[in-house]
Amino acid sequence: MDQLHLGKTGISIELAKRIDGEIVSADSMQIYKYMDIGSAKPTKEEMQGIPHYMLDFVEPSKRYSVADYKKEATKCIKDIIKKGKIPIVVGGTGLYINSLIYGINYADTKIDQEYRDLLEKEAEEKGLDSLYEKACKIDKEAMQNISRNDKKRIIRVLEIYKQTGKTKTELDKQSLQNEKEFDFKVFITNMQRDKLYEKINKRVDIMLEQGLIEEVKKLLEKYNEYPTAMQAIGYKETKLYLDGIITKEEMIEKIKMETRRYAKRQLTWFRQIEDTIWLDMEDSEETNIDKILEVI
């Protein structure tokens, strides 16, 4: 629904109060425990008693995927509906939101880390092109949309084939063979670009004041593996600082910059969703709530 914390949390909680709703987060980093400040997770006080789901429940040392998300979030949504309440999905991870919007049915497969590592190694030794060619042989159609340099996606095509014996194209097609599960409306929050960036910069300064560095320090002490959690903006940069690779100033600038770029990418993602209603976050919360109430 929107990026970061730039008014979204407030508006979603206010809306929940008005329409007797409960909130389902769609954020790939707020799922993790102990990553509160840097992921801009809403606090208990902010929640004002409104139930929140898909938040703060995964160990940072664990791997979590869209498929997991889709399954669990769908269950949450159904439970909320069963209670006679309205689910409000809030968050900025386009991929997760997509899984819900299109009701994607992910096949039941596990990650084969060994094979992944093997492919990584091959890419290093023989070059990515070698994997690319291999993938083309398996699934020419899917490869049409994948760049020769896109290692992750190339590996995925190979991985899918190894695990399921099917091509990604086939699997994708199958995953869409179902009715739209829910009736929904999509709202996107946005504001003038320079205002947005200004807010992001300020927000990062606040995170630092709230103790981001301490939070990251504790996290690093607690775990020694982070398959995905350490990809989080704010965390990886702080780690670089703690490891003495960059200065504190560089760290702060980098977090701000990466967050700005992320917000921009989110906008790109959301723009392609059809039938969306855009909310201008420079307007008052009241105005935006009214706008939402009008169409639901």
Next chain:
RNA sequence: GGGUAGGUGGUCGAGUGGUUAAUGGCACCAGACUGUAAAUCUGGCCGCGAGAGCGUACGAUGGUUCGAAUCCAUCCCUGCCCA
């Protein structure tokens, strides 16, 4: 004041007489996105123009040359060293 290194497009930084509107990186803008997604990848990026093209650019000015970001002169500015 003397010596020395240098001033290049938003920025960092190549380039050291023609093939250079000027390699790259970054920022910025736009796009893609089905199991790592706050990740990963793609395109654009001096101005005007649909385009051919035209114009303006490598601190400033002047000069050498068929031709200069690149050579010369003077000036301005910056870093470092000596005084």
